[in-house]
Structure formats: C-alpha cells, structure tokens
Amino acid sequence: MVIQVIYDVACPVCLRAIQLVTFREETFRSSGVASTVQLSPWPSGAAEDVLRGVAGPGRPASLKQKVWAKLPSGLILPENQDDPMRLIYEMEYLAFVRLPTASMLARVDGVALLPLQRARQNAQASVPRWWSSPESLRLCATALKEENFAVLDGFLPEEVCQALAEGAKRSRPSMVRGATGAAARVSPGQDLAKVLNQPSRGDVVKFADEGQMPGCQDFLDALDALVDALKTSDSVEVSVRHRLSCVDWANSAMFAIYPGGASRYIKHVDNTLGTDGRRLTAVLYLNRDWCEQDGGCLRIFEPTMQSCQVKRDIEPLWNRLVVFWSTQEVPHEVLSSYKDRLAVSVWFIDGAESLRSREPFERLFSPKLRCLGDRRQCLLKAAKNEDERAVLAALPLEATHGFSEAERRRLARLFGWRTEEDVQRELDTAQDRAIRSALEKALQGGQTPAEAFGVKAFAPKKPLHFEIVDDEIMMRERPKFGLAD
Ligand SMILES: O=C(O)CCC(=O)C(=O)O
Numbered sequence: 023m024v025i026q027v028i029y030d031v032a033c034p035v036c037l038r039a040i041q042l043v044t045f046r047e048e049t050f051r052s053s054g055v056a057s058t059v060q061l062s063p064w065p066s067g068a069a070e071d072v073l074r075g076v077a078g079p080g081r082p083a084s085l086k087q088k089v090w091a092k093l094p095s096g097l098i099l100p101e102n103q104d105d106p107m108r109l110i111y112e113m114e115y116l117a118f119v120r121l122p123t124a125s126m127l128a129r130v131d132g133v134a135l136l137p138l139q140r141a142r143q144n145a146q147a148s149v150p151r152w153w154s155s156p157e158s159l160r161l162c163a164t165a166l167k168e169e170n171f172a173v174l175d176g177f178l179p180e181e182v183c184q185a186l187a188e189g190a191k192r193s194r195p196s197m198v199r200g201a202t203g204a205a206a207r208v209s210p211g212q213d214l215a216k217v218l219n220q221p222s223r224g225d226v227v228k229f230a231d232e233g234q235m236p237g238c239q240d241f242l243d244a245l246d247a248l249v250d251a252l253k254t255s256d257s258v259e260v261s262v263r264h265r266l267s268c269v270d271w272a273n274s275a276m277f278a279i280y281p282g283g284a285s286r287y288i289k290h291v292d293n294t295l296g297t298d299g300r301r302l303t304a305v306l307y308l309n310r311d312w313c314e315q316d317g318g319c320l321r322i323f324e325p326t327m328q329s330c331q332v333k334r335d336i337e338p339l340w341n342r343l344v345v346f347w348s349t350q351e352v353p354h355e356v357l358s359s360y361k362d363r364l365a366v367s368v369w370f371i372d373g374a375e376s377l378r379s380r381e382p383f384e385r386l387f388s389p390k391l392r393c394l395g396d397r398r399q400c401l402l403k404a405a406k407n408e409d410e411r412a413v414l415a416a417l418p419l420e421a422t423h424g425f426s427e428a429e430r431r432r433l434a435r436l437f438g439w440r441t442e443e444d445v446q447r448e449l450d451t452a453q454d455r456a457i458r459s460a461l462e463k464a465l466q467g468g469q470t471p472a473e474a475f476g477v478k479a480f481a482p483k484k485p486l487h488f489e490i491v492d493d494e495i496m497m498r499e500r501p502k503f504g505l506a507d
C-alpha cells in the first residue's frame with residue numbers, strides 16, 4: 023500500500039520535487055507514520071520492475087525529465103516534476119485518513135441509513151413516494167441534523183430510473199470533462215488542458231436543461247417535493263426547516279459518468295467558502311449490480327476539510343438518493359471507480375446567501391436557475407431589509423443580458439458583495455500564508471524544503487496537513503486526527 027514513484031536522476035527539477043517528497047516523508051516518520059512512497063531512480067532495474075506492471079496508455083513512453091507515480095488504486099499521476107503537490111496530497115491521504123471504527127459506523131448507520139430503510143419497508147408498496155410520509159421526513163431531517171447526510175433507497179419509480187439511465191447512456195458522446203472550480207475560472211488563452219488533465223476529478227458530465235433528458239422532469243419533481251416537504255412539514259426538526267427556509271432555487275440536473283479506470287473526485291466541499299449559495303446537495307445513483315470491487319463509493323468525512331476521519335462510504339446503488347449539506351460539514355470524495363458509474367446531481371440554492379456575492383446574485387436572475395416558487399416572492403424573502411427589498415422588487419426578473427457595470431456597483435454596495443478572495447483572506451491564518459510562501463520558495467529551488475519551512479517551527483512535533491481547496495493546495499497544521507487517535 024505505498025505509492026510507487028519513479029524519477030529521472032539526471033533532471034534537477036525532478037530532484038527538487040523528490041527533495042520535497044522526501045522532506046514530507048521525514049515529517050511523517052518523525053511522527054511515526056509508516057512509509058507512503060517507494061522511490062525508484064530512473065533508469066534502474068527497480069524502475070523497470072514497477073513499469074512492467076503498468077499496461078496500456080498509463081505506461082509512459084519515456085521517463086526523461088519526469089517524476090511519475092502510481093497510486094495503490096492503480097491511478098497514474100504522470101507529471102509531478104514541476105508541481106509535486108498532488109503527489110504529496112496522496113501521501114498525506116495514505117498517511118492520515120482514518121476509517122471509521124465499528125462503533126462509529128453503528129452510530130452513523132443507526133441515524134442516516136437504517137431508520138429510513140425500515141420506514142421504506144413499512145410503507146405500503148403502493149405508495150410510490152414512501153419518503154413523503156411525516157415519519158420518513160422526520161427521519162430524513164434527523165439524519166441531516168445529526169450526521170449531515172441521509173440515504174433514501176428506492177427514491178423513484180423504477181421506470182423513471184430506467185429512463186434516466188438510458189438517456190444518460192445515449193448522451194454520453196456529448197458529455198464533457200467535469201470541471202473543478204479552478205478549471206471553470208480558467209480564462210481564454212490559459213492552458214485549460216493542463217488544469218483538466220489533473221486526475222483530481224475524472225467524470226464526464228452533462229447539465230440537462232428542463233425536460234431535455236428522459237425521466238429528468240419526473241426526477242426533479244420528486245426532488246423538489248422532498249425539499250419542499252423538508253422545508254414545511256411539521257414533523258421536520260426546526261433547525262433543518264430553518265436552514266432550508268430560503269432554499270428556493272435549484273440548478274439543472276448534472277448527469278455524471280465516472281468511466282472506470284480508477285476515475286474519481288478527490289476530497290472536496292461543494293460550497294467551500296459558504297459563499298456560492300449551494301446549501302443542499304442531492305445525488306441519485308443509477309448503477310445496477312454494483313459490488314465492492316467496482317469501487318466508486320461516495321466517501322463522506324467528518325466535518326471539516328481539516329478532518330481525515332471517514333464517516334461513511336456509501337455505495338452508488340441503483341435508485342439510491344443521498345442528500346447532504348453542501349457546506350464544510352460534508353467534505354466528501356468519490357473513490358476510484360473501476361467501471362462506469364452514473365450519478366445525477368442537483369444542488370439546492372439558498373437565496374439569502376446568493377444575494378451576498380456577484381455571481382450567485384446574478385445567477386438568481388438567470389432563467390437557467392430553477393425557482394421552486396414565485397421568482398419575485400422568493401427574491402423578496404431572501405432580502406435582509408427594506409432597502410434591499412425595494413431594489414429587488416424593481417429589478418427585471420430575467421436579466422439574461424446580465425447587469426451593467428454601473429448597476430453592479432450599486433448592487434455591490436447595497437448587498438455588500440464579497441469576492442471569494444475577500445472571504446479566503448479572512449479565513450486564511452497567518453500560518454496558512456507562511457506555509458504557502460514556504461512552499462513557493464521550496465518549489466522555486468532557492469531554499470531547501472527544510473530551510474523554506476523552518477523545520478524548527480513545523481517539525482517534528484507538528485505534522486503538517488495538505489488539503490486541496492478548489493484545486494489549490496493549502497497546507498495547515500493538522501488539528502485533530504494525528505497518530506495519537
Ligand atoms: O457522484 C457523487 O457521489 C458525488 C459527486 C460530487 O461530489 C460532485 O460532483 O461534487
């Protein structure tokens with residue numbers, strides 16, 4: 023269970039990357055973590071031995087000027103010489119991720135899975151929406167409150183699932199690589215291929231405009247009914263109703279296929295900074311006869327992104343709906359998938375949060391965003407005060423053209439729009455900044471990793487933790503899940 027790393031010994035850039043990898047291994051070792059990498063210089067017999075096990079397109083034509091790695095899952099990280107952070111992220115993962123104990127699993131299943139499975143069994147077979155009973159809604163809300171997610175098996179009528187799955191299969195040729203936040207922000211002329219080439223997210227996706235995909239309208243109707251019931255039913259825990267009270271919008275359904283070959287989506291939070299408006303994530307899985315060897319579980323972690331403690335791995339089973347908070351409570355990942363894995367996701371959006379930043383604000387005025395109620399009423403409901411309400415009452419509802427710069431300036435002032443950078447700056451600690459600047463120095467090669475990091479300050483007593491936020495590598499002191507637990 024180690025990462026095999028092969029590097030060109032004659033290449034100074036490779037050697038610098040390997041220096042950083044070794045430095046990281048040393049900080050692990052100082053806190054008692056077993057080895058996470060096996061380094062093989064190239065050319066050598068050892069390197070050839072590793073490569074012999076790699077068939078097909080994963081096999082590099084040459085290792086000249088490369089740092090190449092093979093993860094235990096079989097996934098290949100082909101180019102790590104200029105930026106070894108992804109490799110180091112994988113080392114971190116092997117070193118620190120903790121699987122749940124039996125008692126943790128029993129606790130989680132006893133709230134988020136089993137009671138809902140029992141409720142479904144108890145419901146009459148003739149009730150297609152078994153989850154809409156007051157008792158089921160109560161259980162779903164309790165699961166969200168206590169464990170931040172809920173699993174609803176048998177969510178849709180069989181024929182709707184069938185239609186969704188067949189439609190997805192048919193439109194597969196028109197699906198495109200799922201973009202991470204960083205990829206979405208790439209501007210024309212920048213190297214999009216380079217960003218998308220990262221194996222952090224391996225799915226192909228298609229957003230379905232309403233009615234466009236078979237079965238989609240029925241799926242959205244059912245999902246909207248669930249969310250509406252969670253917002254309004256008396257049997258739902260007050261805090262959950264409250265968290266959903268301004269969740270009056272939803273985007274179109276995203277069909278995603280992870281095409282086997284160890285494709286996956288690394289650990290992330292959907293709404294990282296709590297600014298993009300997304301409040302609840304709903305994912306429907308459509309995979310018949312899924313078994314353990316197929317991989318592809320949705321892995322949910324304990325809050326927050328800092329946590330390395332797994333809460334539950336959820337199999338992507340046929341007609342299984344998972345709902346979870348889109349925010350820091352639910353870091354999650356899609357584990358490497360070894361055959362086609364189909365899921366349809368919808369994000370439910372909070373109007374009040376959306377009003378506070380430009381893009382989410384403007385999205386509320388896009389016809390592409392579905393409103394679950396009356397658009398104007400939902401906007402007014404999300405406002406904080408009379409001034410805001412007055413402006414929202416007068417804006418054209420479908421500003422397909424977007425807003426003018428002058429209008430944006432006025433709105434920014436009134437609604438206190440904040441950029442992601444503003445929020446990130448507030449969240450960054452002095453230590454985050456120090457670590458980032460040390461990383462830069464080590465990567466540029468002006469200093470050794472030990473010098474750049476100031477080993478006295480960080481090692482050996484304080485193992486560092488890398489995480490990826492929106493494709494950017496952050497490094498922090500690990501607060502909780504060290505070896506001591
Ligand atoms: O397919 C899944 O299980 C989750 C996918 C996901 O996390 C995402 O698209 O943000």
Ligand SMILES: [Fe+2]
Pocket residue numbers: 290291292354
């Ligand atoms: Fe996600």
